[in-house]
Amino acid sequence: MRLPDNKGHFGPFGGRYVSETLMPALLELEQAYNYYKKDRKFKEEFDYYLRQYVGRPNPLYFAEKLTRKLGGAKIYLKREDLNHTGAHKVNNTIGQGLLARRMGKKRVIAETGAGQHGVATATIAALFDMECEVFMGEEDIRRQSLNVFRMKLLGAKVTPVTAGTATLKDAMNEAMRNWVTHVKSTFYVIGTVAGPHPYPQMVRDFQSIIGREAKKQHLKVEGKLPDYLVAAVGGGSNALGLFYPFIDDADVKMIGVEAAGYGIETGKHAATLTAGTVGVLHGNKTYLLQDEFGQIAHAHSISAGLDYPGVGPEHAWLKDSGRAEYVSVTDDEAMEGFKLLTREEGILPALESSHAIAHVMRLAPKLPPEKTIVVCLSGRGDKDIHTVAGVMGVSL
Amino acid sequence: MGRIDNTFAALAGKGKKALVTFITAGDPDLETTESLILDLEKSGADLIELGVPFSDPMADGPTIQLSSERALAAGTTLPKILVTVKSVRRKTDIPIILMGYYNPIFMYGVERFIADAVAAGVDGVLLVDLPPEEASEFKAVADRSGLAVIFLLTPTSDEERISKVARLGSGFIYYVSVTGVTGARSSVADTVFSEVQKIRGRVPLPVVVGFGISDPAQAGAIASVADGVVVGSALVKQFEEFNGKELHARLSSMVSALKAGMSA
Numbered sequence: 001m002r003l004p005d006n007k008g009h010f011g012p013f014g015g016r017y018v019s020e021t022l023m024p025a026l027l028e029l030e031q032a033y034n035y036y037k038k039d040r041k042f043k044e045e046f047d048y049y050l051r052q053y054v055g056r057p058n059p060l061y062f063a064e065k066l067t068r069k070l071g072g073a074k075i076y077l078k079r080e081d082l083n084h085t086g087a088h089k090v091n092n093t094i095g096q097g098l099l100a101r102r103m104g105k106k107r108v109i110a111e112t113g114a115g116q117h118g119v120a121t122a123t124i125a126a127l128f129d130m131e132c133e134v135f136m137g138e139e140d141i142r143r144q145s146l147n148v149f150r151m152k153l154l155g156a157k158v159t160p161v162t163a164g165t166a167t168l169k170d171a172m173n174e175a176m177r178n179w180v181t182h183v184k185s186t187f188y189v190i191g192t193v194a195g196p197h198p199y200p201q202m203v204r205d206f207q208s209i210i211g212r213e214a215k216k217q218h219l220k221v222e223g224k225l226p227d228y229l230v231a232a233v234g235g236g237s238n239a240l241g242l243f244y245p246f247i248d249d250a251d252v253k254m255i256g257v258e259a260a261g262y263g264i265e266t267g268k269h270a271a272t273l274t275a276g277t278v279g280v281l282h283g284n285k286t287y288l289l290q291d292e293f294g295q296i297a298h299a300h301s302i303s304a305g306l307d308y309p310g311v312g313p314e315h316a317w318l319k320d321s322g323r324a325e326y327v328s329v330t331d332d333e334a335m336e337g338f339k340l341l342t343r344e345e346g347i348l349p350a351l352e353s354s355h356a357i358a359h360v361m362r363l364a365p366k367l368p369p370e371k372t373i374v375v376c377l378s379g380r381g382d383k384d385i386h387t388v389a390g391v392m393g394v395s396l
Numbered sequence: 397m398g399r400i401d402n403t404f405a406a407l408a409g410k411g412k413k414a415l416v417t418f419i420t421a422g423d424p425d426l427e428t429t430e431s432l433i434l435d436l437e438k439s440g441a442d443l444i445e446l447g448v449p450f451s452d453p454m455a456d457g458p459t460i461q462l463s464s465e466r467a468l469a470a471g472t473t474l475p476k477i478l479v480t481v482k483s484v485r486r487k488t489d490i491p492i493i494l495m496g497y498y499n500p501i502f503m504y505g506v507e508r509f510i511a512d513a514v515a516a517g518v519d520g521v522l523l524v525d526l527p528p529e530e531a532s533e534f535k536a537v538a539d540r541s542g543l544a545v546i547f548l549l550t551p552t553s554d555e556e557r558i559s560k561v562a563r564l565g566s567g568f569i570y571y572v573s574v575t576g577v578t579g580a581r582s583s584v585a586d587t588v589f590s591e592v593q594k595i596r597g598r599v600p601l602p603v604v605v606g607f608g609i610s611d612p613a614q615a616g617a618i619a620s621v622a623d624g625v626v627v628g629s630a631l632v633k634q635f636e637e638f639n640g641k642e643l644h645a646r647l648s649s650m651v652s653a654l655k656a657g658m659s660a
Contacts (some may be wrong), residue, residue: 020548181576294503295451
């Protein structure tokens with residue numbers, strides 16, 4: 001059965017837990033999305049921008065030196081880092097931007113953690129001539145000053161969020177508040193496969209281009225499907241984009257890599273599926289980091305893009321149904337992944353993607369050379385240079 | 397008939413409208429909450445809304461966000477709030493409604509929460525992020541236990557949603573006067589009056605209006621068309637400046653003035 005159901009549920013997860021003010025807007029969005037996803041012109045336009053503007057298809061690159069160094073399965077990198085704006089996020093913002101335009105909305109808002117989704121939203125707002133406001137936690141603004149400046153250059157207003165933990169979840173709260181207040185004029189561009197229905201489904205569908213391309217490319221060079229898919233999971237959009245087109249291919253193992261921060265046992269992490277419990281936040285039922293009274297906990301990760309105490313509801317379902325496996329990687333291990341890929345392949349991965357690389361460092365050596373792993377290299381690491389330098393004790 | 401229905405019936409019999417006052421449970425602590433409930437009633441409140449603090453209050457403006465943070469920092473939890481309600485219930489019959497977000501209740505367990513809330517003397521629940529589409533399980537259990545489930549209607553609700561809420565709601569309907577978050581505002585939108593009249597014509601329950609109502613004149617104007625008025629942020633704002641006896645005196649005088657404004 002294809003999920004979600006018509007109310008947006010993936011098994012017990014997902015749904016639409018929002019205030020009444022937003023319900024009509026979500027129903028309107030759902031109706032528009034269901035119409036345009038089957039509309040030939042809309043699909044042609046989406047494909048056009050992915051090809052001519054984003055630069056798709058991007059390569060499925062055989063990381064030969066990394067493979068040799070780890071001495072096991074063959075490692076392929078799906079190069080989302082080569083997209084315009086430097087990450088997978090733009091696949092989704094092109095889709096939502098085109099939808100916003102069709103719905104006659106002149107203003108877009110977004111939340112952002114690492115700034116990648118904020119930049120991708122500001123980019124399409126410039127391209128499609130829309131007013132843009134991005135909500136970003138003050139702590140993240142400090143960590144990601146380069147992306148903040150990029151958004152401003154693109155003409156977006158960046159609004160700092162000081163409430164709560166001043167990170168991604170608080171930015172999302174503030175974006176929701178702004179949306180409630182300006183719901184008639186404004187389209188809320190959610191950056192991950194979370195939030196109320198239809199966002200988890202819609203973002204997954206727009207991101208599925210990652211897996212569709214990877215499948216075709218892998219079949220062409222290897223003559224078979226990959227044995228493993230590995231991707232980092234914060235909210236989970238790059239992972240679901242890679243996984244979804246393989247969901248019926250039962251032999252393809254899917255592994256999501258969460259951020260273990262300082263270590264699961266320290267409580268300072270963002271490994272929602274590994275160590276969380278089921279609850280309701282930001283419009284959907286899913287795994288959350290929370291206390292026994294249902295108060296949301298602080299997440300921690302070296303990577304601002306993974307620093308989120310929830311996860312997309314479809315990942316919750318893939319975990320509980322056993323279709324996908326979820327593991328976690330600490331800040332230190334992610335740094336090792338970052339350094340290894342940089343030195344072996346000359347590719348600086350985003351700290352988010354470095355988590356996936358770090359898990360491949362554990363997985364590949366245990367597998368025979370005829371096995372293959374496709375890793376989603378979701379973004380490039382330029383934005384993280386200051387964080388990396390800080391960890392290495394270098395002042396720039 | 398429960399305490400909510402009785403209260404609205406008694407007020408209607410006298411040609412009066414309900415004053416609903418909102419404070420956050422546990423701000424600054426639950427002992428204060430308990431004594432304030434009794435003071436609010438003495439000063440003229442007809443129903444009490446107690447906010448259940450949540451770490452991520454997405455539908456609230458800065459005043460109630462800060463109040464929730466203070467309450468959580470003071471160690472307020474849903475089990476402790478139920479203990480407070482149980483204690484105050486021995487001293488008053490004023491209807492008490494818990495208002496908040498779904499997650500703390502989901503974590504407590506829906507069936508267990510409803511049983512414990514009714515046993516403590518809670519009369520109704522308003523969960524901001526549990527719209528009719530997701531409320532059927534909660535509503536079924538609440539109906540069996542006699543707990544009212546109060547739903548919101550807003551300026552964005554169309555005819556279809558108004559009828560959906562009319563079918564599902566109990567206790568009263570809470571009409572949100574603005575498309576926005578909670579917080580005091582200097583004026584009330586003109587459309588409120590026609591919207592409330594429209595809803596009252598279609599819904600068999602009392603309709604109260606909230607969000608942004610802060611002074612006696614606004615309360616009076618709303619009371620001329622609605623069955624009741626909710627005042628929240630304007631009261632909660634006082635907790636930023638006052639505490640102890642001063643806070644009690646401050647809230648009492650505000651509530652008396654609001655009540656007077658509604659009878660003028």
